[in-house]
Amino acid sequence: MSLSFKTAVVTGASRGFGRAIAAALVAAGTDVVGIARGEQDLRAVRDELGDAFTPVAGDATGEALAQQVIREHRPGLVVLNAGATPHMAPVHEQTWETFSRNWHADTRHVFTWTRAALREPLAPGGVVVGMSSGAALAGSPLSGGYASAKAAVRYIRGYAADESERAGLDLRFVTLLPQLTPVTGLGSAGVAGYAARQGVDRETFIAGMSSILTPEQVAEAVVELAGDPGGGPEYLISGDGLRPVG
Numbered sequence: 001m002s003l004s005f006k007t008a009v010v011t012g013a014s015r016g017f018g019r020a021i022a023a024a025l026v027a028a029g030t031d032v033v034g035i036a037r038g039e040q041d042l043r044a045v046r047d048e049l050g051d052a053f054t055p056v057a058g059d060a061t062g063e064a065l066a067q068q069v070i071r072e073h074r075p076g077l078v079v080l081n082a083g084a085t086p087h088m089a090p091v092h093e094q095t096w097e098t099f100s101r102n103w104h105a106d107t108r109h110v111f112t113w114t115r116a117a118l119r120e121p122l123a124p125g126g127v128v129v130g131m132s133s134g135a136a137l138a139g140s141p142l143s144g145g146y147a148s149a150k151a152a153v154r155y156i157r158g159y160a161a162d163e164s165e166r167a168g169l170d171l172r173f174v175t176l177l178p179q180l181t182p183v184t185g186l187g188s189a190g191v192a193g194y195a196a197r198q199g200v201d202r203e204t205f206i207a208g209m210s211s212i213l214t215p216e217q218v219a220e221a222v223v224e225l226a227g228d229p230g231g232g233p234e235y236l237i238s239g240d241g242l243r244p245v246g
Helices: 018-028 039-052 061-074 101-119 146-167 185-198 204-205 215-226
Strands: 005-009 032-034 053-055 077-080 128-131 174-176 233-237 241-244
Touching: 005 018, 005 061, 005 101, 018 032, 018 039, 018 077, 018 215, 032 039, 032 061, 032 241, 061 101, 077 101, 077 215, 077 233, 101 128, 101 146, 128 146, 128 215, 146 174, 174 215, 185 204, 215 233, 215 241
Parallel strands: 005 032, 005 077, 032 053, 077 128, 128 174, 174 233
Antiparallel strands: 233 241
């Protein structure tokens, strides 16, 4: 599928979902500015994807970085995928620092880039895709504030869509909620934690999952949703495909 966007920004682009999304966008003919903390990992993505991928090493929660990237590259699409691996422990074994980890990473960076998209603003027709989680719907009792941090991403999307309409900006905000999957670093940690909680090994827990979501499926969904101006605002994605939320 080809996209009309000349340039896209992908945060958390060095691994997992972000790396797959960057690859799918480049394959669709879109230049990608990939943001992550690890410069070496970003160089590896550049080696794989070529000149269509521009690596930017930095903290995705930084306001100055978001403003600078939007002003310099003028993306038509922003995919907010960056986030932290939660501390896996029940609530009484968390500290406030571990419990709030994803608020300071996942939620803060979505807030930062959404704010920049509205204030710069992105050009009319621009799209912002925020990565939430199926945990925002079902909860996640072993990952501290992860589920609530991802629920806040959904609210930010709704607030931003309202403000875009009020200001006549013609921007579209979409939230994607992936299910737990063992094939990413974050998901693997979650699977290990919940397998131990149930008293089973990792392989037994995975065998009991209804479907296994892959990074490539998430990437295909991002490309599909970004290119569909008539699509809805929120989608749950599992190994079985996309499903509108609400």
